Amino acid sequence: MPSIHVKRGVFLPLLEGEEELIRKSVSGVLQEYEAAQENLIPILLQVQEMLGYLPGPAMEQIAAALKIPAVDVYGLATFYNQFRLHPPGKHQLKVCMGTACYMVGGRIALECFERRLGIKEGETTPGREFSLERVACVGCCTMAPVVVVDEQVEGKVTPTRVDGILLSFEKPAAPGAEAAGQKGEDAS
Amino acid sequence: MNGNAAAAVRERYRKLEADAAARIKAIYNGPVIRVGTATCGIAAGALPVKEAFARVVEEKGLPAKIIDVGCMGHCYAEPLVIISKPGFPSLCYGYLDEDLAARLVDDFLINDDPCYEFALVALEPNDVFPTFSDFPRGVYEQKIVLEHCGFIDPGDIDHYIARGGYGALAAALGKAPAGVLDTVKESHLRGRGGAGFPAGLKWEAAVKAGPGEKYVICNADEGDPGAFMDRGILESCPHQVIEGMLLCAYAVGAERGYFYIRAEYPLAVERVRRALEQAREKGLLGGAILGSGFNCELEIFQGSGAFVCGEATALVRSMEGKMGIPATRPPRLAQSGYRGRPTVLNNVKTFAYVPPIFNRGVEWFKSIGTDDNPGTAVFSLVGKVAHTGLVEVPMGTTLRQLIFEVGEGPANGKAFKAAQIGGPSGGCLPEAALDIPIDFDSLQEAGAIMGSGGLVVLDEDDCMVAIARYFLEFTQQESCGKCTFCRLGTKHMLDILTRITEGCGEPGDLEILEELAEDVRDGSLCNLGATAPNPVLTTLRYFRDEYEAHIFEKRCPALMCKELIVYYIEPQKCSKLCNVCVGSCPTEAIYTRDDGLKAIDQEKCVKCDNCLKTCPPDYNAVIKLSPPGLLTEKEGKKA
Numbered sequence: 127m128p129s130i131h132v133k134r135g136v137f138l139p140l141l142e143g144e145e146e147l148i149r150k151s152v153s154g155v156l157q158e159y160e161a162a163q164e165n166l167i168p169i170l171l172q173v174q175e176m177l178g179y180l181p182g183p184a185m186e187q188i189a190a191a192l193k194i195p196a197v198d199v200y201g202l203a204t205f206y207n208q209f210r211l212h213p214p215g216k217h218q219l220k221v222c223m224g225t226a227c228y229m230v231g232g233r234i235a236l237e238c239f240e241r242r243l244g245i246k247e248g249e250t251t252p253g254r255e256f257s258l259e260r261v262a263c264v265g266c267c268t269m270a271p272v273v274v275v276d277e278q279v280e281g282k283v284t285p286t287r288v289d290g291i292l293l294s295f296e297k298p299a300a301p302g303a304e305a306a307g308q309k310g311e312d313a314s
Numbered sequence: 315m316n317g318n319a320a321a322a323v324r325e326r327y328r329k330l331e332a333d334a335a336a337r338i339k340a341i342y343n344g345p346v347i348r349v350g351t352a353t354c355g356i357a358a359g360a361l362p363v364k365e366a367f368a369r370v371v372e373e374k375g376l377p378a379k380i381i382d383v384g385c386m387g388h389c390y391a392e393p394l395v396i397i398s399k400p401g402f403p404s405l406c407y408g409y410l411d412e413d414l415a416a417r418l419v420d421d422f423l424i425n426d427d428p429c430y431e432f433a434l435v436a437l438e439p440n441d442v443f444p445t446f447s448d449f450p451r452g453v454y455e456q457k458i459v460l461e462h463c464g465f466i467d468p469g470d471i472d473h474y475i476a477r478g479g480y481g482a483l484a485a486a487l488g489k490a491p492a493g494v495l496d497t498v499k500e501s502h503l504r505g506r507g508g509a510g511f512p513a514g515l516k517w518e519a520a521v522k523a524g525p526g527e528k529y530v531i532c533n534a535d536e537g538d539p540g541a542f543m544d545r546g547i548l549e550s551c552p553h554q555v556i557e558g559m560l561l562c563a564y565a566v567g568a569e570r571g572y573f574y575i576r577a578e579y580p581l582a583v584e585r586v587r588r589a590l591e592q593a594r595e596k597g598l599l600g601g602a603i604l605g606s607g608f609n610c611e612l613e614i615f616q617g618s619g620a621f622v623c624g625e626a627t628a629l630v631r632s633m634e635g636k637m638g639i640p641a642t643r644p645p646r647l648a649q650s651g652y653r654g655r656p657t658v659l660n661n662v663k664t665f666a667y668v669p670p671i672f673n674r675g676v677e678w679f680k681s682i683g684t685d686d687n688p689g690t691a692v693f694s695l696v697g698k699v700a701h702t703g704l705v706e707v708p709m710g711t712t713l714r715q716l717i718f719e720v721g722e723g724p725a726n727g728k729a730f731k732a733a734q735i736g737g738p739s740g741g742c743l744p745e746a747a748l749d750i751p752i753d754f755d756s757l758q759e760a761g762a763i764m765g766s767g768g769l770v771v772l773d774e775d776d777c778m779v780a781i782a783r784y785f786l787e788f789t790q791q792e793s794c795g796k797c798t799f800c801r802l803g804t805k806h807m808l809d810i811l812t813r814i815t816e817g818c819g820e821p822g823d824l825e826i827l828e829e830l831a832e833d834v835r836d837g838s839l840c841n842l843g844a845t846a847p848n849p850v851l852t853t854l855r856y857f858r859d860e861y862e863a864h865i866f867e868k869r870c871p872a873l874m875c876k877e878l879i880v881y882y883i884e885p886q887k888c889s890k891l892c893n894v895c896v897g898s899c900p901t902e903a904i905y906t907r908d909d910g911l912k913a914i915d916q917e918k919c920v921k922c923d924n925c926l927k928t929c930p931p932d933y934n935a936v937i938k939l940s941p942p943g944l945l946t947e948k949e950g951k952k953a
Contacts, residue, residue, distance in 0.1 A: 162635070163634070163635035163636070164633070164634055164635045165635060166635035167615075167616070167618055167632065167635055168615075168616070170618075171577060171616055171618065201637055202635075202636070202637055205620060205637045205638065205794075206617075206618035206619050206620050206632075206638075207618070207619030207620060208577045208578070208617075208618035208619035209618060223539070224539045224540055225539045225540040225696070225697065225734070225768075225770045225781075225784070226540065226696050226697055226770065228539075228784055229697070229698075229772070229776055229781070229784075231923060234921075234922050234923060237920070237922075238900065238922065241920075261578075262537070262539055262578065262619075263539045263540055263541075263542070264353075264357070266354065266357040266358070267540065267696040267697070267702060269357070269358070272357075279357045284922075284923075284924055284927060285898075285900045285922040285923075285924045286898055286900070286924055286928075288900075289900065
């Protein structure tokens with residue numbers, strides 16, 4: 127079990143066999159880089175790209191390899207917005223909080239997702255089905271408020287649309303939900 | 315470098331240019347469809363449009379070529395395409411969808427009907443259709459940095475070379491580095507990252523730091539919400555920035571440089587990476603550039619999302635694998651920067667100005683803009699404005715011209731309220747301040763800053779207290795925590811603003827805010843803290859009455875602050891037969907009364923704005939009331 131605690135509560139428990147996967151992935155990435163602190167950010171970015179997030183054991187392993195305290199790695203991972211300590215859900219919901227989106231109801235959309243999913247932004251539902259994040263401007267200000275569902279940009283997201291988005295995942299037969307439903311099946 | 319070597323470099327470049335020009339000319343011998351696929355275009359649906367073109371062109375067996383281009387700046391009309399067909403002017407079409415794509419192929423490419431009813435603008439002067447300069451926007455716009463953006467394929471270096479790209483580098487390599495530095499100094503080019511520090515002086519300081527290893531860094535850590543100029547440039551014309559960096563490296567004697575790009579900009583990273591590869595293949599990057607004795611290698615470093623890393627010393631620390639915390643200056647980066655060596659760090663736009671200055675001369679550059687601020691200003695114009703997008707106007711243009719002529723004013727006939735300029739470090743300027751010219755110094759006097767160029771237009775529906783709170787929340791979260799006032803002062807200010815927007819403001823709050831703002835400004839090491847109070851100070855200066863309405867009347871004049879408004883259905887307007895609002899309510903707060911009219915159960919209402927949006931325009935029965943006390947008055951009348 128990881129010993130590092132994150133901002134909101136502790137890590138979600140690791141899945142079966144995940145620890146082995148983490149160890150392997152991190153070792154692979156570490157081989158590509160010289161063990162210098164200068165490479166810490168590129169290493170973390172690449173590990174996150176492979177695993178989807180930065181689990182505690184990964185950060186500890188990287189710290190040991192670079193011969194720096196684990197807290198330095200954790201400090202970096204929490205300093206920069208790009209790094210996430212929670213595993214991504216099967217479906218990733220990113221609510222844009224750029225100026226334009228904020229002014230026309232981005233917060234309302236975020237609150238709707240929080241209410242429906244029972245999690246706060248930055249968290250993942252216990253079954254790792256959905257993860258909810260706020261992101262800085264995604265550059266689609268003309269379609270505000272914007273939510274990025276998996277890779278798909280949804281514009282003008284009203285509370286009813288929030289329900290619609292979540293509903294489309296419940297019924298895989300519904301149009302448009304198929305591709306999203308198939309994606310990342312092996313994540314659980 | 316002796317004369318022979320310089321001639322060899324020129325000769326080698328001439329051959330590159332001739333080959334590229336021939337190749338591009340061959341492409342444009344047939345019909346060409348250019349699809350805008352920068353991030354803004356893709357979000358608006360450019361990829362399905364591109365696929366539709368490809369599909370129809372293949373079905374009909376046409377010789378048309380389909381090319382990816384970047385952002386032309388007219389983001390409001392995305393997805394955009396430009397169709398060039400020999401015998402016709404190149405025409406730009408906006409608001410494309412798959413059906414229109416198929417129709418354009420049929421009517422224009424096959425049947426010679428250019429469908430003028432769908433065309434926005436023609437690129438070349440002609441007798442049949444207006445060009446950019448025939449529109450009010452074209453009168454004000456002058457493109458230096460965005461000159462090629464949206465017209466060339468960022469993934470194919472030949473497009474840039476065929477337009478004379480890398481010519482400035484080839485010419486400069488024939489001169490001594492000191493000559494290159496002198497040109498930049500004479501041009502009075504000011505850094506476009508926000509502070510406006512003269513680029514030539516920065517470069518000179520790095521030269522004076524003596525021989526040895528030096529670095530050039532391009533700051534593309536564009537973190538302001540509402541700003542996307544750097545992203546647009548890197549996605550649309552990366553080679554111009556690369557050429558500018560190489561000129562800088564040559565002038566200061568650096569052999570290595572880095573692009574510091576936000577990891578949130580994956581497409582920009584990909585396009586710059588590809589551009590670097592192609593430049594390397596052509597001998598424009600790496601060892602012995604164009605056969606000269608100049609070596610320079612450029613790499614990409616992905617930033618990981620920390621607003622404070624836009625600050626030079628913090629950026630360098632983050633490249634060294636540490637937390638991005640600013641350090642005291644001096645020493646300036648030009649003396650001791652990355653890895654303790656002299657480092658020149660400039661913004662994307664600053665580097666992009668350098669090649670045109672060399673191509674067209676210092677005098678030309680100085681003839682644009684004002685005496686102290688030569689050149690142009692690039693803005694991302696967003697918010698409640700009709701024509702959002704990337705715009706480039708000469709320095710000295712007024713904000714009024716920019717917003718009302720170029721951007722065509724607020725959308726939907728709403729009244730203009732304020733222009734938020736400079737992102738979280740900038741300020742909100744009211745209508746009365748719109749006649750000040752855009753340049754580094756005038757904006758600062760008005761309380762805002764030029765910043766890197768984010769410009770958000772706000773209208774009557776936007777609450778100035780809420781917008782000040784939004785920006786302060788942003789800086790508060792992004793504060794690195796080094797300086798006490800920035801870390802705690804902004805937190806206290808945020809708490810006060812939150813209280814005010816929630817209707818719990820008290821007399822005296824505004825005075826405390828002003829006092830804290832001064833302390834935060836004076837007690838912070840870097841500009842993140844020093845400018846963090848700007849949004850609050852400018853809104854207090856120009857919109858104090860809104861703050862006072864929140865505090866003393868518990869009323870939000872813009873009807874935006876949730877705690878200070880209630881939703882209400884006007885009985886005289888409500889149609890008994892329509893049930894739209896009932897269905898739209900996520901919390902079942904709307905019910906049908908015994909008389910058939912709809913009403914809102916205030917206990918259940920979460921103020922999501924859905925009923926107001928869905929109520930048909932024929933009725934417009936749902937309204938917002940502020941302060942909430944008005945509700946009893948209304949309901950009293952009804953009963």
